[in-house]
Amino acid sequence: MEVLKLLLFPTLFLATVTAEYVRPLPRKTLPILRDSFSRTHSSYPSQVHVSLAGDKHMRVTWITDDNHSPSFVEYGKASGRYDSIAEGESTSYSYLLYSSGTIHHAVIGPLEDNTEYFYRCAGKGSEFQLKTPPSEFPITFAVAGDLGQTGWTESTLAHIDQCKYDVYLLPGDLSYADYMQHLWDNFGTLVEPLASTRPWMVTEGNHEKESLLFLMDGFVSYNSRWKMPFKESGSTSNLYYSFEVAGVHVIMLGSHTDYDEYSEQYRWLKADLSKVDRTRTPWLLVLFHVPWYNSNKAHQGAGDDMKGAMEPLLYAAGVDLVIAGHVHAYERSKRVYNGGLDPCGAVHITIGDGGNREGLAHRYINPQPKWSEFREASFGHGELKIVNSTHAFWSWNRNDDDESVKADDIWITSLVSSGCVDQKRHELRSVLMTS
Known part of the structure:
Protein backbone atom coordinates (compact mmCIF):
# COMPACT_ATOMS: atom_id res chain seq x y z
CA MET A 1 0.00 0.00 0.00
CA GLU A 2 2.84 2.41 0.88
CA VAL A 3 4.48 1.66 -2.46
CA LEU A 4 1.19 2.37 -4.24
CA LYS A 5 0.91 5.73 -2.43
CA LEU A 6 4.42 6.66 -3.49
CA LEU A 7 3.65 5.77 -7.09
CA LEU A 8 0.38 7.74 -7.09
CA PHE A 9 1.65 10.80 -5.23
CA PRO A 10 3.52 12.43 -8.15
CA THR A 11 0.49 11.90 -10.37
CA LEU A 12 -1.88 13.40 -7.81
CA PHE A 13 0.47 16.34 -7.21
CA LEU A 14 0.79 16.98 -10.95
CA ALA A 15 -3.00 16.90 -11.37
CA THR A 16 -3.39 19.42 -8.56
CA VAL A 17 -0.86 21.81 -10.08
CA THR A 18 -2.10 21.60 -13.65
CA ALA A 19 -5.71 22.11 -12.53
CA GLU A 20 -4.90 25.62 -11.34
CA TYR A 21 -5.67 28.45 -13.73
CA VAL A 22 -2.54 29.77 -15.41
CA ARG A 23 -2.96 33.34 -16.65
CA PRO A 24 -2.05 33.61 -20.35
CA LEU A 25 0.48 36.06 -21.74
CA PRO A 26 -0.44 39.48 -23.24
CA ARG A 27 -1.31 39.68 -26.93
CA LYS A 28 -0.19 42.21 -29.49
CA THR A 29 -2.15 45.15 -30.84
CA LEU A 30 -4.14 44.18 -33.92
CA PRO A 31 -2.94 45.35 -37.35
CA ILE A 32 -4.78 48.11 -39.18
CA LEU A 33 -8.01 46.73 -40.63
CA ARG A 34 -9.21 47.66 -44.07
CA ASP A 35 -12.79 47.74 -45.23
CA SER A 36 -12.66 46.58 -48.85
CA PHE A 37 -15.85 48.41 -49.83
CA SER A 38 -15.03 51.80 -48.32
CA ARG A 39 -11.45 51.60 -49.58
CA THR A 40 -12.58 51.29 -53.20
CA HIS A 41 -15.88 53.19 -52.97
CA THR A 132 -34.49 45.02 -31.27
CA PRO A 133 -34.58 44.28 -27.52
CA PRO A 134 -37.62 42.66 -25.91
CA SER A 135 -40.25 44.79 -24.19
CA GLU A 136 -40.45 42.54 -21.13
CA PHE A 137 -38.35 40.11 -19.12
CA PRO A 138 -36.16 38.20 -19.61
CA ILE A 139 -33.49 40.44 -21.10
CA THR A 140 -29.74 39.81 -21.32
CA PHE A 141 -26.94 42.39 -21.26
CA ALA A 142 -23.38 41.66 -22.34
CA VAL A 143 -20.83 43.72 -20.40
CA ALA A 144 -17.13 44.48 -20.88
CA GLY A 145 -15.11 47.66 -20.43
CA ASP A 146 -11.68 48.84 -21.57
CA LEU A 147 -11.85 47.00 -24.88
CA GLY A 148 -8.94 48.31 -26.93
CA GLN A 149 -7.68 46.57 -30.04
CA THR A 150 -5.53 43.58 -29.13
CA GLY A 151 -5.67 39.86 -29.67
CA TRP A 152 -7.51 39.61 -26.35
CA THR A 153 -10.08 42.13 -27.61
CA GLU A 154 -10.76 39.78 -30.51
CA SER A 155 -11.20 36.90 -28.09
CA THR A 156 -13.58 38.89 -25.87
CA LEU A 157 -15.69 39.99 -28.83
CA ALA A 158 -15.86 36.41 -30.11
CA HIS A 159 -17.13 35.24 -26.71
CA ILE A 160 -19.71 38.02 -26.53
CA ASP A 161 -20.87 37.07 -30.01
CA GLN A 162 -21.53 33.54 -28.74
CA CYS A 163 -23.89 34.64 -25.96
CA LYS A 164 -27.50 35.47 -26.72
CA TYR A 165 -27.53 39.06 -25.55
CA ASP A 166 -29.93 41.89 -26.34
CA VAL A 167 -27.88 44.99 -25.43
CA TYR A 168 -24.14 45.53 -24.91
CA LEU A 169 -23.01 47.82 -22.07
CA LEU A 170 -19.52 49.35 -22.21
CA PRO A 171 -18.40 51.39 -19.16
CA GLY A 172 -15.68 53.44 -20.86
CA ASP A 173 -12.36 53.17 -22.73
CA LEU A 174 -13.41 52.03 -26.17
CA SER A 175 -10.72 52.30 -28.83
CA TYR A 176 -7.55 53.29 -26.94
CA ALA A 177 -6.85 55.57 -29.90
CA ASP A 178 -5.06 57.99 -27.56
CA TYR A 179 -4.77 60.90 -30.00
CA MET A 180 -4.03 58.65 -33.03
CA GLN A 181 -7.28 59.24 -34.84
CA HIS A 182 -6.90 56.50 -37.44
CA LEU A 183 -7.25 54.03 -34.55
CA TRP A 184 -10.80 55.26 -34.04
CA ASP A 185 -11.49 54.17 -37.60
CA ASN A 186 -9.77 50.86 -36.96
CA PHE A 187 -11.88 50.27 -33.86
CA GLY A 188 -15.08 51.04 -35.75
CA THR A 189 -14.17 48.43 -38.35
CA LEU A 190 -13.20 45.90 -35.67
CA VAL A 191 -16.49 46.06 -33.78
CA GLU A 192 -18.85 46.50 -36.75
CA PRO A 193 -19.75 42.78 -37.00
CA LEU A 194 -21.24 42.93 -33.50
CA ALA A 195 -22.11 46.61 -33.11
CA SER A 196 -24.21 46.63 -36.29
CA THR A 197 -26.48 43.83 -34.99
CA ARG A 198 -27.25 44.78 -31.36
CA PRO A 199 -27.40 48.17 -29.62
CA TRP A 200 -24.10 49.22 -28.05
CA MET A 201 -24.60 51.59 -25.13
CA VAL A 202 -21.35 53.22 -24.04
CA THR A 203 -20.01 55.88 -21.71
CA GLU A 204 -16.67 57.66 -21.79
CA GLY A 205 -13.43 56.68 -20.07
CA ASN A 206 -10.14 58.49 -19.61
CA HIS A 207 -8.83 57.21 -22.94
CA GLU A 208 -11.64 59.06 -24.73
CA LYS A 209 -10.43 62.38 -23.35
CA GLU A 210 -7.99 63.39 -26.08
CA SER A 211 -7.62 67.01 -25.01
CA LEU A 212 -4.90 69.33 -26.27
CA LEU A 213 -4.28 72.41 -24.13
CA PHE A 214 -6.25 75.40 -25.50
CA LEU A 215 -6.73 73.59 -28.82
CA MET A 216 -9.19 70.71 -28.71
CA ASP A 217 -12.38 69.68 -26.95
CA GLY A 218 -11.29 66.55 -25.13
CA PHE A 219 -14.17 64.39 -26.34
CA VAL A 220 -14.62 65.58 -29.93
CA SER A 221 -13.75 62.16 -31.42
CA TYR A 222 -15.93 60.19 -29.01
CA ASN A 223 -18.90 62.57 -29.18
CA SER A 224 -18.81 62.72 -32.97
CA ARG A 225 -18.64 58.96 -33.48
CA TRP A 226 -20.61 57.48 -30.57
CA LYS A 227 -23.77 59.51 -30.18
CA MET A 228 -25.93 58.25 -27.33
CA PRO A 229 -29.56 59.16 -26.41
CA PHE A 230 -28.66 62.06 -24.12
CA LYS A 231 -31.22 64.45 -25.55
CA GLU A 232 -33.91 61.78 -25.34
CA SER A 233 -33.20 61.45 -21.60
CA GLY A 234 -33.15 65.18 -20.87
CA SER A 235 -29.36 65.46 -20.59
CA THR A 236 -27.39 68.30 -22.14
CA SER A 237 -24.24 66.20 -22.62
CA ASN A 238 -23.39 63.05 -24.54
CA LEU A 239 -21.17 62.11 -21.58
CA TYR A 240 -24.13 61.10 -19.37
CA TYR A 241 -27.64 59.91 -20.13
CA SER A 242 -30.17 57.19 -19.35
CA PHE A 243 -32.44 54.78 -21.17
CA GLU A 244 -35.10 52.22 -20.38
CA VAL A 245 -35.47 48.75 -21.84
CA ALA A 246 -37.68 45.81 -20.81
CA GLY A 247 -38.26 46.77 -17.19
CA VAL A 248 -34.75 48.13 -16.59
CA HIS A 249 -33.72 51.76 -16.10
CA VAL A 250 -30.05 52.20 -17.00
CA ILE A 251 -28.08 55.34 -16.09
CA MET A 252 -24.74 55.99 -17.81
CA LEU A 253 -22.70 58.54 -15.86
CA GLY A 254 -19.52 60.42 -16.76
CA SER A 255 -16.47 59.93 -14.55
CA HIS A 256 -14.54 62.46 -16.63
CA THR A 257 -16.82 65.46 -16.52
CA ASP A 258 -17.97 67.54 -13.55
CA TYR A 259 -19.97 65.51 -11.01
CA ASP A 260 -20.00 67.50 -7.75
CA GLU A 261 -23.26 68.72 -6.22
CA TYR A 262 -23.05 72.02 -8.15
CA SER A 263 -22.51 70.37 -11.54
CA GLU A 264 -24.98 69.98 -14.37
CA GLN A 265 -24.48 66.21 -14.28
CA TYR A 266 -25.44 66.06 -10.60
CA ARG A 267 -28.58 68.12 -11.22
CA TRP A 268 -29.49 65.94 -14.19
CA LEU A 269 -28.97 62.75 -12.13
CA LYS A 270 -31.32 63.99 -9.42
CA ALA A 271 -33.96 64.85 -12.01
CA ASP A 272 -33.56 61.51 -13.77
CA LEU A 273 -33.83 59.51 -10.53
CA SER A 274 -36.97 61.42 -9.58
CA LYS A 275 -38.65 60.20 -12.78
CA VAL A 276 -37.86 56.49 -12.31
CA ASP A 277 -41.02 54.43 -11.84
CA ARG A 278 -40.05 51.18 -10.10
CA THR A 279 -43.41 49.62 -10.91
CA ARG A 280 -42.54 49.93 -14.61
CA THR A 281 -38.77 49.48 -14.28
CA PRO A 282 -38.13 47.46 -11.09
CA TRP A 283 -34.41 47.17 -11.89
CA LEU A 284 -32.09 50.18 -11.66
CA LEU A 285 -28.53 49.90 -13.06
CA VAL A 286 -25.77 52.52 -13.13
CA LEU A 287 -22.56 52.48 -15.18
CA PHE A 288 -19.51 54.76 -15.22
CA HIS A 289 -15.81 54.34 -15.79
CA VAL A 290 -13.85 54.77 -12.55
CA PRO A 291 -14.90 52.29 -9.81
CA TRP A 292 -15.94 53.41 -6.34
CA TYR A 293 -15.17 50.06 -4.69
CA ASN A 294 -11.81 48.68 -5.75
CA SER A 295 -9.41 46.47 -3.80
CA ASN A 296 -6.86 46.41 -6.62
CA LYS A 297 -3.75 48.54 -6.09
CA ALA A 298 -4.27 50.05 -9.57
CA HIS A 299 -6.18 53.36 -9.50
CA GLN A 300 -6.75 53.00 -5.77
CA GLY A 301 -9.01 55.80 -4.53
CA ALA A 302 -9.49 57.32 -7.98
CA GLY A 303 -13.28 57.21 -7.69
CA ASP A 304 -13.55 58.54 -4.13
CA ASP A 305 -14.57 62.10 -5.02
CA MET A 306 -17.37 61.00 -7.36
CA LYS A 307 -18.44 58.39 -4.80
CA GLY A 308 -18.63 61.04 -2.08
CA ALA A 309 -20.82 63.26 -4.24
CA MET A 310 -23.16 60.74 -5.85
CA GLU A 311 -23.32 57.56 -3.77
CA PRO A 312 -25.99 58.99 -1.40
CA LEU A 313 -28.22 59.70 -4.41
CA LEU A 314 -27.84 56.17 -5.78
CA TYR A 315 -28.37 54.61 -2.37
CA ALA A 316 -31.51 56.63 -1.68
CA ALA A 317 -32.86 55.63 -5.10
CA GLY A 318 -32.24 51.92 -4.44
CA VAL A 319 -29.78 51.22 -7.27
CA ASP A 320 -29.41 47.46 -7.67
CA LEU A 321 -26.14 47.19 -9.56
CA VAL A 322 -23.21 49.52 -10.32
CA ILE A 323 -20.78 48.58 -13.10
CA ALA A 324 -17.42 50.27 -13.77
CA GLY A 325 -14.21 49.69 -15.71
CA HIS A 326 -10.81 51.46 -15.58
CA VAL A 327 -9.07 48.84 -13.40
CA HIS A 328 -7.87 46.12 -15.74
CA ALA A 329 -9.22 43.22 -13.72
CA TYR A 330 -12.51 41.81 -12.47
CA GLU A 331 -14.05 42.30 -9.04
CA ARG A 332 -17.53 41.78 -7.59
CA SER A 333 -18.68 43.18 -4.26
CA LYS A 334 -21.36 42.21 -1.80
CA ARG A 335 -24.12 44.76 -1.27
CA VAL A 336 -22.28 47.79 0.08
CA TYR A 337 -22.77 51.44 0.98
CA ASN A 338 -20.46 54.07 2.49
CA GLY A 339 -17.62 51.56 2.71
CA GLY A 340 -19.52 48.95 4.70
CA LEU A 341 -21.85 46.02 4.12
CA ASP A 342 -25.46 47.10 3.71
CA PRO A 343 -28.35 44.85 2.59
CA CYS A 344 -29.92 47.83 0.81
CA GLY A 345 -26.71 48.91 -0.93
CA ALA A 346 -25.71 48.19 -4.52
CA VAL A 347 -23.63 45.31 -5.84
CA HIS A 348 -20.54 46.88 -7.43
CA ILE A 349 -18.78 45.20 -10.34
CA THR A 350 -15.46 46.26 -11.88
CA ILE A 351 -14.96 44.82 -15.35
CA GLY A 352 -12.20 46.79 -17.07
CA ASP A 353 -10.80 43.61 -18.59
CA GLY A 354 -12.04 43.61 -22.17
CA GLY A 355 -8.61 43.29 -23.79
CA ASN A 356 -6.74 46.62 -23.67
CA ARG A 357 -3.08 46.99 -24.67
CA GLU A 358 -1.97 48.17 -21.21
CA GLY A 359 -2.34 44.69 -19.75
CA LEU A 360 -3.86 43.39 -16.54
CA ALA A 361 -3.72 44.82 -13.02
CA HIS A 362 -2.33 41.92 -10.99
CA ARG A 363 -1.74 43.38 -7.52
CA TYR A 364 -4.47 43.40 -4.88
CA ILE A 365 -4.73 44.84 -1.39
CA ASN A 366 -4.59 42.18 1.31
CA PRO A 367 -6.39 41.16 3.36
CA GLN A 368 -9.35 41.26 1.00
CA PRO A 369 -11.93 43.82 2.23
CA LYS A 370 -15.12 42.40 3.75
CA TRP A 371 -17.21 43.96 0.99
CA SER A 372 -15.19 42.25 -1.78
CA GLU A 373 -16.68 38.90 -2.79
CA PHE A 374 -14.63 37.79 -5.83
CA ARG A 375 -11.63 39.24 -7.67
CA GLU A 376 -9.31 38.07 -10.42
CA ALA A 377 -6.93 39.72 -12.88
CA SER A 378 -7.92 38.12 -16.18
CA PHE A 379 -9.44 39.29 -19.45
CA GLY A 380 -13.10 38.43 -19.91
CA HIS A 381 -16.69 39.63 -20.18
CA GLY A 382 -19.88 39.58 -18.12
CA GLU A 383 -23.43 38.51 -18.84
CA LEU A 384 -26.41 39.87 -16.90
CA LYS A 385 -29.67 38.04 -17.50
CA ILE A 386 -32.56 39.77 -15.76
CA VAL A 387 -35.05 36.94 -15.53
CA ASN A 388 -38.00 38.76 -13.97
CA SER A 389 -38.82 41.68 -11.68
CA THR A 390 -37.19 39.99 -8.68
CA HIS A 391 -34.22 37.92 -9.88
CA ALA A 392 -31.22 38.35 -12.16
CA PHE A 393 -28.29 36.04 -12.90
CA TRP A 394 -24.81 37.54 -13.26
CA SER A 395 -21.82 35.61 -14.58
CA TRP A 396 -18.26 36.59 -15.40
CA ASN A 397 -16.46 34.58 -18.06
CA ARG A 398 -12.69 34.71 -18.28
CA ASN A 399 -10.80 34.38 -21.55
CA ASP A 400 -9.01 31.11 -20.78
CA ASP A 401 -6.83 31.18 -23.89
CA ASP A 402 -9.54 31.24 -26.55
CA GLU A 403 -12.23 29.52 -24.51
CA SER A 404 -14.85 31.41 -22.52
CA VAL A 405 -14.86 29.86 -19.03
CA LYS A 406 -17.39 30.85 -16.37
CA ALA A 407 -15.36 31.80 -13.30
CA ASP A 408 -17.88 33.69 -11.16
CA ASP A 409 -21.66 33.77 -10.98
CA ILE A 410 -24.39 34.84 -8.59
CA TRP A 411 -28.15 35.27 -8.39
CA ILE A 412 -29.10 38.84 -7.49
CA THR A 413 -32.41 39.76 -5.86
CA SER A 414 -33.83 43.16 -6.73
CA LEU A 415 -34.05 45.79 -4.00
CA VAL A 416 -37.68 46.35 -4.94
CA SER A 417 -38.54 42.77 -4.01
CA SER A 418 -36.51 42.96 -0.77
CA GLY A 419 -38.50 45.94 0.47
CA CYS A 420 -35.51 48.31 0.47
CA VAL A 421 -37.02 50.67 -2.08
CA ASP A 422 -40.21 51.10 -0.04
CA GLN A 423 -38.13 51.86 3.04
CA LYS A 424 -36.21 54.55 1.18
CA ARG A 425 -39.08 56.48 -0.37
CA HIS A 426 -39.04 59.21 2.25
CA GLU A 427 -35.24 59.32 2.20
CA LEU A 428 -35.20 59.61 -1.59
CA ARG A 429 -37.77 62.40 -1.53
CA SER A 430 -35.68 64.25 1.03
CA VAL A 431 -32.43 63.82 -0.90
CA LEU A 432 -33.95 64.86 -4.22
CA MET A 433 -35.53 67.97 -2.74
CA THR A 434 -32.24 69.28 -1.30
CA SER A 435 -30.34 71.75 -3.45
Missing part, protein backbone atom coordinates in the same frame (compact mmCIF):
# COMPACT_ATOMS: atom_id res chain seq x y z
CA SER A 42 -15.72 56.40 -50.95
CA SER A 43 -19.50 56.62 -50.62
CA TYR A 44 -19.89 53.10 -49.21
CA PRO A 45 -20.77 52.97 -45.49
CA SER A 46 -18.24 51.62 -43.00
CA GLN A 47 -17.90 51.35 -39.19
CA VAL A 48 -21.64 50.74 -38.82
CA HIS A 49 -23.05 50.53 -35.30
CA VAL A 50 -26.45 50.93 -33.66
CA SER A 51 -27.67 52.25 -30.30
CA LEU A 52 -30.97 52.82 -28.55
CA ALA A 53 -32.54 56.23 -29.22
CA GLY A 54 -35.67 56.56 -27.13
CA ASP A 55 -38.76 54.41 -26.91
CA LYS A 56 -38.93 51.92 -29.82
CA HIS A 57 -36.26 53.76 -31.81
CA MET A 58 -32.65 53.01 -32.68
CA ARG A 59 -29.85 55.18 -34.01
CA VAL A 60 -27.75 53.89 -36.91
CA THR A 61 -24.28 55.41 -37.27
CA TRP A 62 -21.87 54.96 -40.16
CA ILE A 63 -18.95 56.71 -41.84
CA THR A 64 -18.18 57.47 -45.48
CA ASP A 65 -15.17 59.06 -47.14
CA ASP A 66 -17.49 60.97 -49.48
CA ASN A 67 -18.72 64.20 -47.89
CA HIS A 68 -21.57 64.35 -50.42
CA SER A 69 -22.98 60.95 -49.42
CA PRO A 70 -26.60 61.25 -48.17
CA SER A 71 -27.65 60.43 -44.60
CA PHE A 72 -30.60 58.06 -44.76
CA VAL A 73 -31.38 54.48 -43.77
CA GLU A 74 -33.76 52.12 -45.53
CA TYR A 75 -35.15 49.32 -43.38
CA GLY A 76 -37.74 46.56 -43.18
CA LYS A 77 -38.46 43.11 -41.77
CA ALA A 78 -37.50 41.17 -44.90
CA SER A 79 -34.10 41.00 -46.58
CA GLY A 80 -33.88 43.35 -49.54
CA ARG A 81 -37.38 44.71 -48.95
CA TYR A 82 -37.27 48.10 -47.27
CA ASP A 83 -40.69 49.57 -46.61
CA SER A 84 -39.44 52.43 -44.42
CA ILE A 85 -36.84 55.15 -44.71
CA ALA A 86 -35.36 57.53 -42.12
CA GLU A 87 -33.51 60.74 -42.90
CA GLY A 88 -30.56 61.59 -40.69
CA GLU A 89 -27.77 64.07 -40.21
CA SER A 90 -24.02 64.14 -40.64
CA THR A 91 -21.00 65.67 -38.98
CA SER A 92 -17.20 65.55 -39.19
CA TYR A 93 -14.23 66.85 -37.24
CA SER A 94 -10.57 67.70 -37.66
CA TYR A 95 -7.86 66.84 -35.18
CA LEU A 96 -4.49 68.41 -35.94
CA LEU A 97 -3.52 66.90 -39.33
CA TYR A 98 -6.35 64.33 -39.29
CA SER A 99 -9.73 64.90 -40.95
CA SER A 100 -12.47 62.40 -40.23
CA GLY A 101 -14.77 60.95 -42.82
CA THR A 102 -18.39 62.05 -42.87
CA ILE A 103 -20.10 60.62 -39.79
CA HIS A 104 -23.78 59.89 -40.36
CA HIS A 105 -26.50 59.36 -37.73
CA ALA A 106 -30.09 58.36 -38.54
CA VAL A 107 -32.82 57.34 -36.09
CA ILE A 108 -35.12 54.57 -37.32
CA GLY A 109 -38.51 53.63 -35.87
CA PRO A 110 -40.92 53.14 -34.32
CA LEU A 111 -39.77 49.52 -34.30
CA GLU A 112 -41.46 46.39 -33.01
CA ASP A 113 -39.93 44.80 -29.92
CA ASN A 114 -37.83 41.63 -30.12
CA THR A 115 -37.85 41.73 -33.92
CA GLU A 116 -35.25 41.28 -36.65
CA TYR A 117 -34.83 44.18 -39.09
CA PHE A 118 -32.78 44.45 -42.24
CA TYR A 119 -31.29 47.80 -43.16
CA ARG A 120 -29.00 49.56 -45.61
CA CYS A 121 -27.23 52.88 -45.16
CA ALA A 122 -27.41 55.56 -47.87
CA GLY A 123 -28.68 53.07 -50.44
CA LYS A 124 -25.22 51.55 -50.98
CA GLY A 125 -22.99 48.80 -49.72
CA SER A 126 -23.87 45.79 -47.61
CA GLU A 127 -27.20 44.97 -46.07
CA PHE A 128 -27.10 44.75 -42.28
CA GLN A 129 -29.38 42.98 -39.82
CA LEU A 130 -30.27 44.04 -36.28
CA LYS A 131 -32.51 42.71 -33.55
